[in-house]
Amino acid sequence: MSTQPTKLSAHQAQIVDALADDYESLDQIRELVNVSVSPETLERELWRLVKLGFVSCHAPSATGLKRVPQPQRERLHAYWFALTAKGGRQLASMN
Numbered sequence: 001m002s003t004q005p006t007k008l009s010a011h012q013a014q015i016v017d018a019l020a021d022d023y024e025s026l027d028q029i030r031e032l033v034n035v036s037v038s039p040e041t042l043e044r045e046l047w048r049l050v051k052l053g054f055v056s057c058h059a060p061s062a063t064g065l066k067r068v069p070q071p072q073r074e075r076l077h078a079y080w081f082a083l084t085a086k087g088g089r090q091l092a093s094m095n
Helices: 010-018 026-032 039-052 073-078 085-094
Strands: 055-061 064-067 080-083
Touching: 010 026, 010 039, 010 085, 026 039, 039 055, 039 073, 055 073, 080 085
Parallel strands: none
Antiparallel strands: 055 064, 055 080
């Protein structure tokens, strides 16, 4: 098994960096990344990071944010996002 970090696109790297400190909504991520990224590109790249296991999706519940085990792309606007342990390792390898 390779321990080399996955090569991320520039947009994916910006998203990972935006999630470095805390949970973020899609709107907050959009504010933190390069303004030239279209909403469609941002959503596509974020979804790829979810599918790769770098980012987890969370939904509000009565007790706070609860991880969504099987997120749906159509609901990206309803989720909050955080780096997984895998995403954290990727972030560390970028710095």
